[in-house]
Amino acid sequence: MIESIIEKAKAESQKGQLASYIPALANQPKDLFAAYLIDENGEVLKFGDIDFKFTLQSISKVMNFIVAAESLGLDNVLDKVDVEPTGDPFNSIVRLEVAEKGKPFNPMINAGAITVASLLPGKSVDARVQSVTDFLAEVTGHAHAVNQEVYQSELETAYRNRAIANYLKANNYLEGTVEEAVETYLQLCSIEVSTEDLAKFGLFLAYDGLDTSQDKRLISQKTAQFTKALMMTCGLYNASGKYAATVGFPMKSGVSGGILGTIQTGQVEHLKGRMGIAVFSAAIDEVGNSVAGMHFLESLSEQYDLSVF
Incomplete structure (x- = not known):
């Protein structure tokens, strides 16, 4: 099921353009796609060009x-x-x-x-x-x-x-x-990351700033909650309201084509509970969000009922 979502999302990338107003980003490969999901048990789903590094923007x-x-x-x-x-x-x-x-x-x-x-x-x-x-x-x-x-x-x-x-x-x-x-x-x-890095960060936020590998709180719960509220209401530029309605969990995008997501509870295939999710596809829409990435997240949220609303 998730594979068909990815194939449809990848086809959508042709509708976007690279962020050419930043000359170095205009050279990014337009045909790459990566998605990485990790749950609270360390279980992983990963697809595509997950080794590719891109900048956070x-x-x-x-x-x-x-x-x-x-x-x-x-x-x-x-x-x-x-x-x-x-x-x-x-x-x-x-x-x-x-x-x-x-x-x-x-x-x-x-x-x-x-x-x-x-x-x-x-x-x-x-x-x-x-x-x-x-x-x-x-x-x-x-x-x-x-x-x-x-x-x-x-x-x-x-x-x-x-x-x-x-x-x-x-x-x-x-x-x-x-x-x-x-x-x-x-x-x-201009800091470089992979989708795996962002997915781990999304899981960290799902735990409200608790690093479960060390059983250590790295940031306060209040800071984590404010951060996720900002991601939900302001994280996708001036399409944030639209995607709060159609995707329904906190996300932050960048014009390099990356998207960071955090899921408080849900199930995607064998993944359960808290999850971090990251997507990368370089072609963006006129607002600045990855076309294929957002199509993937909308379809994923609908298929697996991931919205908090």
Whole structure:
């Protein structure tokens, strides 16, 4: 059953386009597809090109928010960035001009994510990035690096992100300089992962921040709950409401074609209970979500009744 869902999803990728506004992403293979699911018992379902590494892009906003919240305290982060959906494109600047005091609406849009990047622990760009890669390594069990080609490609074309960052700095939301905030944010977007890594992270969130391999809590339950609420309401750009209705569990996508999902309880074939799920297919729609990936998740949720609603 799940194999037929995958075949139909893969065919949908032809309807999407690569994220050509980031030159390095325009070179991604368009025909690759990977899906990885892991449950609370360590049982796995995996399909396709699971060894392919891709960059987190906006999925990094999930990890960045968690690290900042655990370092500074959730309330202190929420003083700088709200938790409200916008319905606007991820790189929109308009809400900063109409919102009271220019406060970013949520950490899953670029304005909020650049703010959060500036709040990460460390006195340098490298230290702030390492705070996130160290955390990611603790969850996945291995080290993660920044793809320098992708990072340089994004840095050279980051005009809009710099404009957003300047507006944030003018309204006293950024720590450090504009360029430090932008560089930190773009390096975080350029961290490489696999679908297995993201699925493990999704399972970690399903356990509300408990690392079951060590029986150790890595983040507070409150931070985990806020993170999943943000993923559900803001995680898929300005299609978040649509996919909350049609898929119905917390997800976060990135324009490289990756999607992170977390399932509190369900059953998919022999997998049961809490689950982490990840999908990758590089062709995205006009909003920024993987076409094949979202088709797969919609069909999977419908077939196996995975929605929380």
